[in-house]
Amino acid sequence: MGILEVQNVNKSFGGLKALQNVNLSIEAGTIHAIIGPNGAGKSTLLNCFVGKLTPDTGTVMFDGQSLLGVKPHEINQMGVSRVFQTPEIFSDLNVFENVLIPCFAKRDGAFQMNALKSVMSEAEVRDRAEQMLVEVNMIDKRDMIASSMSRGDKRRLEMAMCMSQDPKLLLLDEPTAGMARADTNNTIDLLAEIQDRRKITMAVIEHDMHVVFSLAQQISVLAQGTVIVEDLPENIKSNPKVQEAYLGGAHE
Amino acid sequence: MKSLNSSDKRTLLFVIVISLLAPFLLNPFPTGSGMAQFNAGYPDLMQRFAYFGILAIGFNILFGLTGYLSFGHAAFLGVGSYATVWMFKLLSYNIVPGIILAVIMAGLFSLLIGFISLRRSGIYFSILTLAFAQMSFALAYSVLTPLTNGETGLQVYNDDPQILMGENAITSPHLFGLKMQDTFTLDLGPWAFQFNVGYYVCALFLILAFYLSVRIFRSPFGLMLRAIKTNQTRLNYTGINSRPYTLAAFVISGMYAGLAGGLMASMDPLAGAERMQWTASGEIVLMTILGGAGTLIGPVLGAGFIKYFENIFSKINETVLHGWFAWMPDGLEDAVVWVLHLFTGKGWHLTLGLLFMLIVIFLPGGLMEGADRITDWWKRKRGKDVSDTSKTPAE
Secondary structure (H helix, E strand, O other), X not given: OOOEEEEEEEEEEOOEEEEEEEEEEEOOOOEEEEEOOOOOOHHHHHHHHHOOOOOOEEEEEEOOEEOOOOOHHHHHHHOEEEEOOOOOOOOOOEHHHHHHHHHHHHHHOOOOOOOXXXXXXXXHHHHHHHHHHHHOOOHHHOOOEHHHOOHHHHHHHHHHHHHOOOOOEEEEEOOOXXXXXXXXXXXXXXXXXXXXXXXXXXXXXXXXXXXXXXXXXXXXXXXXXXXXXXXXXHHHOOOHHHHHHOOOOOOO | OOOOOHHHHHHHHHHHHHHHHHHHHOOOOOOOOHHHHHOOOOHHHHXXXXXHHHHHHHHHHHXXXXXXXXXXXXXXXHHHHHHHHHHHHHXXXXXXXXXXXXXXXXXXXXXXXXXXXXXXXXXXXXXXXXXXXXXXXXXHHOOOHHHHOHXXXXXXXXXOOXXXXXXXXXXXXXXXXXXXXXXXXXXXXXXXXXXXXXHHHHHHHXXXXXXXXXXXXXXXXXXXXXXXXXXXXXXXXXXXXXXXXXXXXXXXXXXXXXXXXXXXXXXXXXXXXXXXXXXXXXXXXXXXXXXXXXXXXXXXXXXXXXXXXXXXXXXXOHHHHHHHOOOOOHHHXXXXXXXXXXXXXXXXXXXXXXXXXXXXXXXXXXXXXXXXXXXXXXXXXXXXXXXXXXXXXXX
């Protein structure tokens, strides 16, 4: 039984069947890539994991609990963090404050009326945030306003924000989209490093085959709303179904 | 106090000093001089600075931190005023029960309006709050006349119960015997400085309100409010439920408005429905933006700025202008006065509008951005001098 179990999920938008009978199981402690051509339903599937969309039918179970109808912040509190296609960070705040927020969320839950406490006196949370910044090599940027950083640094910061919550499952939606090769490689290294150190389960949606094959331990191929193949990376390239649906019949 | 950093402490100290010394600072011109009309150091105006300052500080906790632009804050001000006058009518002229009730009523009222309005964000939220405020205004003006005395405005009458009033009790608002209208005048040469009890009561509340707002700004709660302003999506995916945060901010700022309304009624025991009208709500928005939304002290400055112009510029009528330009040849004098009278006296709104436009265009961060630029420029200038001198001995 995987940490995330998706069974018979269907989702339509009007007449368009975005997901049809999707079955997926993500094993704890692995990096699981979900790939597929444009419009295959990858992002729809991801949105079903985080509470942004609710499947029409089927079940999504995380750690033995159903995620259907649960709000995004509640799903996060259960241990699911998400990295977005374009880094979603608190642009107007500085790097340190960006990491402080998830640390507070981890400790205090979804709401805490602590209007008369001071952030300055919360040593425990501040230490945790600082440690996280050291871990992702951003401690020298702690006072920078987040919006003034490069795309790669924003991604790194977003990752740090997610990691500081110690998630059980990290969802990544095209983490290297629009990045230069150097930034892409940095991101791959960062993810591999995190996985190595913390053994966090990750589900990665990705277009870039270089990223997929450098990271994934298991790959699901999605085409036209269904999972057509689920296999180890070394078997995926040679699978005729994948070649037909995804690589257009020819090897890349 | 340990929880504030040194710059916050300096700001707080600045507010305390300014508030306490206001009767001196706002009265720079000798009484008999021609400039005396620019003095703002008289009780009525100083009181207004203080309670509108409180109003703007509270509004800034909502708008400055979370970015939710409420266009209905005057409703809470009105509720506060009515509550206080009712306490005068029912109990006695002591302002304490009135102010407490004003804060509580405004809090409950903002809880209701906030709960509904905060289902939406952005322009829809603004419109909802505006609609609620206009509804409150209309209700206070007509249907709720038994409660608000409609058009006439709520005031204290001789046959009101006032159950806590003794035989020789004071017949104007007071704080345990200290009458709000009492003023001590200090004559110092040609100057006359006025120290008014009511002003100092307002000033103490202003200092307290400011201190609380600094604490909120620097708290984890304040951090979450700022996070709401910059990226609510990320906040939700970080396990934070933003609704209770925005609602709490809304209620806190509503209570600030209630306090301001209570003080307003305590200085002058009268409450009218026009206090709740949308123009009054708009004025609060202007104050905050003009001073610098999201800064600690900006809204207070904005409130002072607008109230100063409202009271001083509006007094400069054509007669005053003719007095100033009497030295000019007749035709020219008339021309100059004709142009200037559009901007002063009744036309002061035009000046305010122009100033507002200039500030929003050139200093989007409000007066505080102007102050920051001046300090930066000053520091750079001094920094250059320092580096120049440090070079010479090294050689």
